[in-house]
Amino acid sequence: MHIEYDQENDTAYVCLVAHIADGAAVRQVAVEAPGGEADLTLDFDKSGRLLGIEVIGARAALPAELLSREAPRA
Template identity: 35%
Template sequence: MKIKFDSEADAAYIYLADEIRAGGVARTYLCDPVEVRGMINLDFVANGRLIGIEIMDASRMLTEDVLDEAKC
């Protein structure tokens, strides 16, 4: 698992797969922003396996420890 954080966009991406190829995401599920109090998108491949999680407004949604690790 790998986490990347873009401080300018205030967005984080959690990679649950070693590699996500271009066009590898078959479906993105947009979580209800009211229910999760933010914008979180789940990326799936064709067989339904979850391969990534995108978190917008990441500095509010994630702990400082996670963001510090993601910046490395």
């Protein structure tokens, strides 16, 4: 799992697999976080496995220590 955080736009992507190939996320499900302060988009592959989660309003939905982590380098 790794997280990419865009502080300027307060968006994060939580990737649950090592790599998501282009076109692998074939189904997206939008969810409003409790309290309405963040929106989540769940990305699934064709087998229904959850690949990642986009978080808009990340500061409201994710722990600060998670957002402050240095992103791993490829």
